[in-house]
Amino acid sequence: MSILDLFKYAEITTLFERICDINVLREAYRSVHRNGGAPGIDQVSTKDFGNRLDEELAQIKKELENWSYEPQPVKRVEIPKPGGKGVRLLGIPTVRDRVVQASIKSVLEPILDPSFSDSSFGFRPGRNQQDAVNRAKQIVESGRKWVVDIDLSKFFDRISHDRLIHRLSLQIPDKRVLRLIGLTLRSGIMNKGSITPSTQGSVQGSPLSPLLTNVVLDELDKELERRGLPFCRFADDCNIFTASEAAAERVMKSVTKFIENRLKLVVNQEKSKVALSSAVKFLGMTIIAGSITISQISMARANEKLRELIPRGTSEPIEQTVIRINTWYMGWSGYYRMTEYPAQLTKVEAHIRRRLRARIVSQQKKRRHLFANLLSRGVKRRIITKHIFSNKGRWALSASTPMHIGYPNQWFKQLGLKTRSDERLAHWKSLDTWPSKS
Numbered sequence: 001m002s003i004l005d006l007f008k009y010a011e012i013t014t015l016f017e018r019i020c021d022i023n024v025l026r027e028a029y030r031s032v033h034r035n036g037g038a039p040g041i042d043q044v045s046t047k048d049f050g051n052r053l054d055e056e057l058a059q060i061k062k063e064l065e066n067w068s069y070e071p072q073p074v075k076r077v078e079i080p081k082p083g084g085k086g087v088r089l090l091g092i093p094t095v096r097d098r099v100v101q102a103s104i105k106s107v108l109e110p111i112l113d114p115s116f117s118d119s120s121f122g123f124r125p126g127r128n129q130q131d132a133v134n135r136a137k138q139i140v141e142s143g144r145k146w147v148v149d150i151d152l153s154k155f156f157d158r159i160s161h162d163r164l165i166h167r168l169s170l171q172i173p174d175k176r177v178l179r180l181i182g183l184t185l186r187s188g189i190m191n192k193g194s195i196t197p198s199t200q201g202s203v204q205g206s207p208l209s210p211l212l213t214n215v216v217l218d219e220l221d222k223e224l225e226r227r228g229l230p231f232c233r234f235a236d237d238c239n240i241f242t243a244s245e246a247a248a249e250r251v252m253k254s255v256t257k258f259i260e261n262r263l264k265l266v267v268n269q270e271k272s273k274v275a276l277s278s279a280v281k282f283l284g285m286t287i288i289a290g291s292i293t294i295s296q297i298s299m300a301r302a303n304e305k306l307r308e309l310i311p312r313g314t315s316e317p318i319e320q321t322v323i324r325i326n327t328w329y330m331g332w333s334g335y336y337r338m339t340e341y342p343a344q345l346t347k348v349e350a351h352i353r354r355r356l357r358a359r360i361v362s363q364q365k366k367r368r369h370l371f372a373n374l375l376s377r378g379v380k381r382r383i384i385t386k387h388i389f390s391n392k393g394r395w396a397l398s399a400s401t402p403m404h405i406g407y408p409n410q411w412f413k414q415l416g417l418k419t420r421s422d423e424r425l426a427h428w429k430s431l432d433t434w435p436s437k438s
Contacts, residue, residue: 016176018107019100020064025057028102032095032207040094041075041190049095060096064180071097071184074203076191089157091189091203101184101208104177109211112171116214117221122235123210129234129283130338133292136232136239140277140287144230144241146248147280150255151271155236156204159216160264161185164202167215184208210235216263223258232282239282248274284336291340302332302348310355315363318356319415325352326418333420345421353412358398360407370397377406 018024033046049056063069074091081088093101113124121132152158164185165178172178189196189203202209213235224231224240229251231240240255242248252274256267273280277287281295309325329352333345364370367388374384379402387400397403413419 014176015107015111015172015174016180019103019177019180020061022057022061024106025060025099025103026053028099028106029053029057031102031106032098035207037098038075038077038092040092040097041072042094044095046095049099056096057099060100064100069100069180069183071100071187073188073190073195074206076189077205088204090205093187093203093206097184097187098207100180101206104181104184105208105211108172108177112211112215115171116218117225117233119225119231120214120218120221120233122233122237123214129335132232132234133283133285133287133338136241136277136282137287137290137292139230139232139241141290142230144243145277146242146245147275147277147282148240148242148248148252148255149273149275149280149282150238150240150252150259151268152236152238152259153266153268153271155265156209156213157201158265159200159202159212161200163264164212164216167219181208181212219263220255220259223262224255234283237283239280241277245274285338292338293341294336294339294344298336299344299348303351305332306348306352306355310352310359312358312362314359318359321356321359322412322415322417326416330418330420337420342421345419349419349421352417353407353409354398356412356417357403357407358394361394361397361403374402374406379406 029046029050033050036046039045039048060069072094074093074097077090077092078087079090109125116124119135121127121129121135161182165182168181169175169178184206185202186198187203188198202212217233217236217238220238221231221233229240229242231238233239240248240251242251252272256272259265259267278289280286281297284295284298286293286295305328306325309328310321329348333348337345339345360373361370364373371384371388374388375381383405384402387397387402392400
């Protein structure tokens with residue numbers, strides 16, 4: 001029986017009973033297994049759990065029904081933020097706790113999601129980042145070019161459990177479900193062998209956290225809708241749009257007051273700002289002259305990542321480096337291909353090839369070795385001599401004519417280096433109108 005089939009019996013089953021249903025728990029495990037992830041503090045992997053699935057699910061069901069279930073503390077993990085500016089604190093629940101959370105989410109989401117704002121896009125069925133960016137573009141094109149870019153300081157760590165449970169209670173009448181969620185929220189955090197009680201906050205990285213995030217911030221959404229303010233929100237990333245700078249400044253002050261006084265959250269004054277859309281990053285993108293572009297910050301971070309992937313002074317075979325680059329670039333470009341300027345992807349791909357050419361120059365050790373290498377690849381002697389025996393350094397040589405002749409773009413394609421710009425260029429050429437170049 002599928003989860004959809006189970007919902008047909010809503011009138012004769014309680015929410016709590018559906019969460020405990022063995023079929024719902026089984027589907028929840030499948031969801032957890034698909035998402036992967038590291039083991040929690042018990043070191044049990046999704047594969048280990050799956051090897052004794054029937055036994056594990058039966059035990060969870062029994063513990064839930066007799067209220068002996070106790071979620072274990074989540075394992076604290078620190079992930080460096082892009083640009084090396086601090087760390088992001090994530091939590092890894094045990095697999096059995098992730099299964100329970102996924103079961104709760106699967107039962108509550110169909111009830112809660114329809115009530116969420118149409119301007120909320122994060123972690124909702126049938127919605128994604130591209131939808132959010134496209135909506136932002138539509139708002140800017142309507143004439144509201146000033147953006148109130150609000151950054152919530154340590155949002156996940158500051159969520160009030162009492163306020164969250166109260167908001168849930170407005171739509172979830174089963175108090176046992178609310179109690180179970182409360183247990184999950186208060187499971188504690190284990191960091192370097194020490195357990196810290198969790199009196200507030202929601203674990204970033206758990207299956208239930210995205211849904212709870214939308215429950216908390218739906219109160220903000222409803223307030224913005226009441227005021228008639230167009231906005232786009234993706235999780236805790238929220239942009240509000242106005243037609244003038246003065247209006248944006250007023251909105252910043254009043255919305256900040258609402259967030260801090262009503263929601264008991266904190267607005268990061270240093271990162272929040274009022275600016276034209278062309279100066280604001282939203283989900284890694286920027287709306288410039290009515291077109292979606294990859295933000296300057298995102299482009300800079302891509303270059304930082306390439307320096308990490310293709311470092312100087314290494315003897316690693318170029319084939320191995322290409323495999324690593326492909327893994328990163330296809331993921332990165334898969335997201336950023338929403339740009340309406342394919343030349344941005346072309347620029348990143350060109351930078352990849354240049355760093356690889358610089359690697360080739362470095363691995364030749366001596367100029368005469370590089371000379372012989374390029375000569376063997378069909379580059380004319382006079383062209384090689386003009387560039388290779390100059391005072392140019394490794395980086396300058398990587399962009400020189402003989403390196404481009406000896407190692408053309410096609411050579412890298414044959415080596416297996418993947419690209420995305422050709423695909424996006426063909427897409428835009430197929431359209432009747434191209435993005436404005438203004």
